[in-house]
Amino acid sequence: MSKSVPLSQLHKYSLPVHPIDLPDLIPHNPISWVLCLLAYWRSSTVVAKTTIHFKDGDFFVTNDEDIKTLWRDGFFGKGIFSRSEATWQDRTQKRLGLGEFKNLTVEEITALRREERKKFKKERSKLEAKQAELRKAGIVDPFIEERLGLKNLRDKDININVKREIDFREEDNDLLEDGKLKNLEQLQLMPVETLFLKFALNAADVICDGSNLSAQQLFNKISSHRADDQFILNYVSYHHYRSLGWCVRSGIKFGTDYLLYKRGPPFHHAEYATIILPNYKDEEENERVAKDFIWLSSISRVIGGVRKNLVLVFVDIPSQEEFDAQPDLESLFKLYKISEVLYRRWVPNKNRD
Numbered sequence: 001m002s003k004s005v006p007l008s009q010l011h012k013y014s015l016p017v018h019p020i021d022l023p024d025l026i027p028h029n030p031i032s033w034v035l036c037l038l039a040y041w042r043s044s045t046v047v048a049k050t051t052i053h054f055k056d057g058d059f060f061v062t063n064d065e066d067i068k069t070l071w072r073d074g075f076f077g078k079g080i081f082s083r084s085e086a087t088w089q090d091r092t093q094k095r096l097g098l099g100e101f102k103n104l105t106v107e108e109i110t111a112l113r114r115e116e117r118k119k120f121k122k123e124r125s126k127l128e129a130k131q132a133e134l135r136k137a138g139i140v141d142p143f144i145e146e147r148l149g150l151k152n153l154r155d156k157d158i159n160i161n162v163k164r165e166i167d168f169r170e171e172d173n174d175l176l177e178d179g180k181l182k183n184l185e186q187l188q189l190m191p192v193e194t195l196f197l198k199f200a201l202n203a204a205d206v207i208c209d210g211s212n213l214s215a216q217q218l219f220n221k222i223s224s225h226r227a228d229d230q231f232i233l234n235y236v237s238y239h240h241y242r243s244l245g246w247c248v249r250s251g252i253k254f255g256t257d258y259l260l261y262k263r264g265p266p267f268h269h270a271e272y273a274t275i276i277l278p279n280y281k282d283e284e285e286n287e288r289v290a291k292d293f294i295w296l297s298s299i300s301r302v303i304g305g306v307r308k309n310l311v312l313v314f315v316d317i318p319s320q321e322e323f324d325a326q327p328d329l330e331s332l333f334k335l336y337k338i339s340e341v342l343y344r345r346w347v348p349n350k351n352r353d
Contacts, residue, residue: 007266014245014263016048016073016203047203048073052194054208054221059194061187070187075247075264076197077187083107084249084265088185097166098181190250191222191231192238199329200239219329227323228278233315236336237276255302256310272309275299279314279339300345312341 026032050066052059061067061077067086070076079086091107134140175181189197197204199215206213208221223231234257241248247261251273259270280286303310318335326332 011072011075011264011266013073014247015201015242016050016069016076016197017201018048018073047201050197050204052189052197052204052206054194054206054213054218059189059191059206061189064183067187070189070197075249075261076193077189078250079185080188081185083110086185086187089181089183092175093181095167096172096175096181097168192235195219195222195235196239196242200242215329225323227320228280228317230276232333232336233276233278233317236315236333237274237313237338239333240338241274254306254308255299257313259308260311270308272311273303274311274313276313276315279316281317281319296343300343304345310343312343314339314341 024032025036048069050061050069051063052061060080061070067077067079071085075084077086078084079088081088082091087107175184194204194206195215195218198206198213198218206218213221223229238248238258241258241260247264249259249261249265249270251257251259251270254273256273257276258274260272260274261270262268277291278286278289280289300310316337316339322335323332326335
């Protein structure tokens with residue numbers, strides 16, 4: 001990624017669907033009309049089509065351009081050797097000294113931030129000890145007070161000028177072909193992401209055993225066809241938030257279903273974490289699947305510790321008869337309704353205002 005390209009320009013579109021770029025129309029100029037019609041005809045396909053492979057229950061993308069498109073336009077998937085964006089090839093080339101790279105990858109930035117924060121915490125501990133000594137003597141040092149007022153380490157405080165050393169190992173020879181690094185990384189997608197790209201956007205060809213699956217065929221392979229199938233609840237919730245403009249990522253590392261970003265991981269942290277819960281018409285069924293307070297409190301403590309808001313997403317479950325009577329996916333998903341509850345811990349000594 002080049003520093004000369006701003007993130008807002010690089011991630012210009014929130015989905016792999018781009019508006020038609022038409023030239024300016026001059027009403028009294030017939031040539032302008034012709035140019036607009038020609039541009040419209042040439043730009044009739046506004047969806048960036050990608051190819052997703054389905055094998056042994058996994059969805060993955062191998063084409064480099066498709067991987068870049070899916071990450072650039074909506075932050076779909078995760079690199080199998082990376083934290084999120086597929087950066088394994090860049091990181092390995094840097095480690096082996098195979099190219100000139102001025103920018104840091106996500107993993108490198110995270111490692112540097114952790115190191116800088118360790119130094120920051122050590123300095124803070126020393127300042128707090130010094131502050132306690134001075135206060136006992138009735139002295140207030142403005143410099144110490146100002147430094148302790150910095151609650152968070154800012155990105156501009158992080159030193160990104162690091163010296164890279166070549167680290168070539170004997171086993172790295174297996175990664176090279178004709179002196180070049182083989183790109184072994186793939187982009188792995190969640191089932192809900194794949195169905196969304198296929199069904200909602202028609203932005204993907206899903207290949208299974210050499211055949212291009214339709215949205216219905218794909219759904220049949222990954223759904224149990226029960227009205228309360230967890231995959232369906234997950235997809236309905238995923239589709240709901242994507243349609244509202246949120247960037248939806250897996251929340252498994254925090255014990256939740258999804259993380260909701262306003263724009264995407266490179267811009268800021270996720271603001272919300274969601275838990276998807278079924279809401280049956282039968283109260284006895286709701287009591288059977290209800291979570292206890294210990295579970296809710298545990299999840300809330302984890303989410304509060306990482307400064308996110310917990311959203312409980314209740315999905316209304318239709319009857320199995322209604323489910324079976326639907327002729328297509330669009331009418332099927334319309335049966336499911338979503339309601340949300342924002343759950344926050346109330347801490348008496350912090351929430352007085």
